[in-house]
Amino acid sequence: MMVKYLLSEKDIPKQWYNLAADLPTPMQPPLGPDGRPISPEMLAPVFPMNIIEQEVSQQRWIDIPQEVLEILYRWRPAPLRRAIFLEKYLKTPARIYYKDESVSPAGSHKPNTAVPQAWYNKQAGIKRITTETGAGQWGCALAFACNLLGLECKVFMVRISFDQKPFRKLMMRVWGANCVASPSTETQAGRDILLQDPNTPGSLGIAISEAIEQAVADKTGQTRYSLGSVLNHVMLHQTIIGLEAKKQLAMAGEKKPDIVIGCAGGGSNFAGIAFPFVCDKIHGEDIRIIPVEPAACPTLTRGPFSYDHGDVAKMTPLLPMHTLGHTFVPPPIHAGGLRYHGMAPLVCQAVVEGLMEPRSVTQNRAYESAMIWARTEGMICAPETSHAITSAIDEAIKAREEGKEKVILFNYSGHGLMDLLGYEKFLDGKLTDYSPSDDEIKKFLLPLEGLPKPSTQKTGKW
């Protein structure tokens, strides 16, 4: 029985898919501090104009530049694999496929957007890119891409991960990037936070503030900021995952998946696997689509849909998204890449429209799934990815109980070779489950009260 489906380089998708063109309800614009829609020009100190054009584009298909494809060829098309050993272990009639994004040199799906972002910046004459990183996957990916394209790269890494994942910062160093722990003393935003709480574990929201501050502070105009998730153009670049998976499912003789699953922090790997199938769902296919988040940071499952800032220091525009409030500091779970208070507006708009079924998973449950995975499929997954595996297992068991031959597809967003300390804590029984109380969430939502509210209307027309 075949366990992997490989595409050759000539079969790589030549265009990205833009869900904004197909959503039944149009995307609501980002707003400035005055509550009015921000113009592309207002973003120009932060991003180069070619990326801003993609950010606001309504075009359904957008060409992938040839030079970007030639870098992606190093690891893409990525394999689609079938988890036959997990299927046997679960005694499920479901067929479980996973798209293996762990094969990139940086170990996750993140280079899919790091490479085009670095390339567009280079085209725009930019010499230096700043960014934030949680678990370090994104920082590694941007370091990798900037190195290949000859750009400088500066990474603000969330303190808790900087300490827990010493090897990721070494990877960035090998690829020539400069990585510092956030909050740092290099920025006003960082210094302010450290003054309030010198022992803060940090958060993506804080690190974003620092990276943006340092980008716009360069008065030569040669520095821009890059975000590894959340924004529309990032979701766009990641759709190559789902577009490849579609071709590969066809190779495996599957007409369509019944269920598509991805873990969701800022939303990018989830969007990557899901959006091409959301398109099919909008056009009438029966597909369930499940973003899975940590119970410790339950943005989609417990946060309201509201306008909010993407960062703690309120340097970003207001985005329409499910959010726990921009001052929410997620507990120090090992799935650092899922510790984000907000979520990609494109994902959130699809959730509002009822196109998706968000789930949350506790830390210990996620590691249990990771261990089942390691001992059946033989691969060690990233702690983020274990959230997707958990839902895949749940759905496979449900298929067994219902006696149905479902096709389950999930995104294997990254390997866990740099995250083994979390496995050690789990095996030692020392891993804590966090779940914020309703009162805690309420407290973090207070700063949202004065902010504009996006429409929560849905068409249900799909």
Add this chain to the structure above:
Amino acid sequence: MMVKYLLSEKDIPKQWYNLAADLPTPMQPPLGPDGRPISPEMLAPVFPMNIIEQEVSQQRWIDIPQEVLEILYRWRPAPLRRAIFLEKYLKTPARIYYKDESVSPAGSHKPNTAVPQAWYNKQAGIKRITTETGAGQWGCALAFACNLLGLECKVFMVRISFDQKPFRKLMMRVWGANCVASPSTETQAGRDILLQDPNTPGSLGIAISEAIEQAVADKTGQTRYSLGSVLNHVMLHQTIIGLEAKKQLAMAGEKKPDIVIGCAGGGSNFAGIAFPFVCDKIHGEDIRIIPVEPAACPTLTRGPFSYDHGDVAKMTPLLPMHTLGHTFVPPPIHAGGLRYHGMAPLVCQAVVEGLMEPRSVTQNRAYESAMIWARTEGMICAPETSHAITSAIDEAIKAREEGKEKVILFNYSGHGLMDLLGYEKFLDGKLTDYSPSDDEIKKFLLPLEGLPKPSTQKTGKW
């Protein structure tokens, strides 16, 4: 331009290639303590009989069991990639191909033999396997294989690597193996060494003694020992690498490689890529074949061809090989997988016959190459693999100087994601180059004086 050549599962080689059937000079037998050839039965307390049969086989092609293939399918056939970015950087007319063995779940070529070894042991009714490991690649591979096949696994890991590479032992734990630092207090061999030198960095030779002692000590007969390199059956299992590479070079339109390169510690990844091409060389093809070892442990380049023990405590039979003496404790270089005093007899016999051109490389030179690799090809290689890359770079530069379009093939034996501390030391300028003096080597060769001498006759008939 294509940068990778992929085979589908149905194109995987169905048989291993046994070089012993084609060597111009026959292999010289292992000898017992009395200097007489040992019989297969004498090895029975250490290995199961089905593996012993492979060890002494003269059959050219040996079938790969179907169940073994089905496990190998998880990552095999492995990609053949072309290093076009390194080629550009070096401005070489050479075409550089590398077989990517880093894609296995354990991160190296080692599972190619771990899986069949565990499978043959299981067939023979064995319940538990003991082994040694250097850098941890082999221990991880055997842990991975034993877990999938439901066998217990005990690993003695060389102390220096146990301390330098904390994550590798966690991988073994995730896969359910029990890993201890060697020398340990669990065996007589370990206790003896610790008594002499409590701070010893350990060596593969010591760890082998411990693993064999513990295997034969199990009087239920349900435990056997497994070796990750050196022996004939291990070389056999690894030939799947070169057999796949041959098909893939043909896909790339190459008639043959001009140069085949692999790093060499015990010899297994080198044999894996090289032996199918040694066969072609014996039959008249013009191919240069280069094993690359560390200057700190220069077995092939500075050790004599002699009968010697494979381990410090002299528990193994005497093997005909290039050796630095079984009491040689290699300096603590980061390429732990290359810290072995001996070398596979099959490799050594081919060297004696003049079929190969061994090279040695200093530690800093190897890391320089690893950094060039990371910043051109974008991948972070294992410290062992950087030795092969160094020779590939040397040969590509030579091709440029000669203005010749050579085809260079090397084995990318593993990734370096668990070995980043070595990179850090290199980048900090803190890495030491070791090279034993002639007097040091002479001292370690003293114990060989009373041992039998193998024939060094060669036919030159190829």
